[in-house]
Amino acid sequence: xxxxxxxxxxxxxxxxxxxxxxxxxxxxxxxxxxxxxxxxxxxxxxxxxxxxxxxxxxxxxxxxxxxxxxxxxxxxxxxxxxxxxxxxxxxxxxxxxxxxxxxxxxxxxxxxxxxxxxxxxxxxxxxxxxxxxxxxxxxxxxxxxxxxxxxxxxxxxxxxxxxxxxxxxxxxxxxxxxxxxxxxxxxxxxxxxxxxxxxxxxxxxxxxxxxxxxxxxxxxxxxxxxxxxxxxxxxxxxxxxxxxxxxxxxxxxxxxxxxxx
Ligand code: SAH
Numbered sequence: 001x002x003x004x005x006x007x008x009x010x011x012x013x014x015x016x017x018x019x020x021x022x023x024x025x026x027x028x029x030x031x032x033x034x035x036x037x038x039x040x041x042x043x044x045x046x047x048x049x050x051x052x053x054x055x056x057x058x059x060x061x062x063x064x065x066x067x068x069x070x071x072x073x074x075x076x077x078x079x080x081x082x083x084x085x086x087x088x089x090x091x092x093x094x095x096x097x098x099x100x101x102x103x104x105x106x107x108x109x110x111x112x113x114x115x116x117x118x119x120x121x122x123x124x125x126x127x128x129x130x131x132x133x134x135x136x137x138x139x140x141x142x143x144x145x146x147x148x149x150x151x152x153x154x155x156x157x158x159x160x161x162x163x164x165x166x167x168x169x170x171x172x173x174x175x176x177x178x179x180x181x182x183x184x185x186x187x188x189x190x191x192x193x194x195x196x197x198x199x200x201x202x203x204x205x206x207x208x209x210x211x212x213x214x215x216x217x218x219x220x221x222x223x224x225x226x227x228x229x230x231x232x233x234x235x236x237x238x239x240x241x242x243x244x245x246x247x248x249x250x251x252x253x254x255x256x257x258x259x260x261x
Pocket of ligand 1: 087088089112115116117118119120133134136139160161162177179
């Protein structure tokens with residue numbers, strides 16, 4: 001779904017004298033709108049299509065007199081709506097890959113397997129070029145749709161088994177999210193620039209160990225580190241503050257290495 005507009009409404013609270021407590025009189029709500037040519041019907045009433053065309057920051061009202069602010073989506077709003085097939089990488093893990101490798105508008109990246117293309121697309125928002133490899137035709141189709149929806153012009157998706165080789169040179173970063181990442185090390189040797197990074201994301205420890213132990217044995221790479229990132233969201237409501245009970249649990253391990261010769 002391509003998001004055309006977002007409407008948002010702040011939570012409203014009121015102090016009730018009788019119970020000496022603030023109560024919520026309106027819930028925070030955010031809606032993503034994909035068709036601005038028809039009225040938008042929600043719990044809070046109907047917003048007319050005429051109002052959906054108003055400029056960013058405009059206050060619009062439903063027929064039940066409930067106020068919303070309207071604005072245009074950015075990359076991250078659209079990204080969160082991508083179509084999913086395989087389990088996608090989380091933004092916290094993708095962000096760590098960018099932060100630790102420092103890729104930017106001059107960088108060329110190879111990502112495999114593409115899966116839903118989430119990591120490829122996230123990286124393409126920062127890099128000059130991303131080559132994405134995937135084995136399955138049905139997944140390639142999903143990735144292509146996601147690339148189109150995000151209007152990314154710098155990703156090439158290829159049907160290719162990366163265990164058989166990488167057909168690109170002068171690569172700054174190779175990211176791996178597949179069952180046997182150690183099988184890519186010998187190919188990475190040939191494609192990476194000196195100083196380029198190979199980063200493997202794995203959901204299990206045996207995979208992580210095999211990747212790291214193989215990288216360690218290879219004299220052309222230095223192993224940097226393996227990390228697990230734990231994100232804990234907090235609930236903050238007045239002075240009632242505590243970690244949220246639900247939220248992201250375990251995701252995966254990220255191993256970083258660098259080609260030195
Ligand atoms: N990081 C991706 C998810 C990857 S899921 C995302 O964020 O969306 C792992 C994918 O690797 C699967 O789609 C699988 O088909 C693909 N794959 C497995 N082995 C592969 C190989 N040797 N070459 C290319 N792709 C491979």
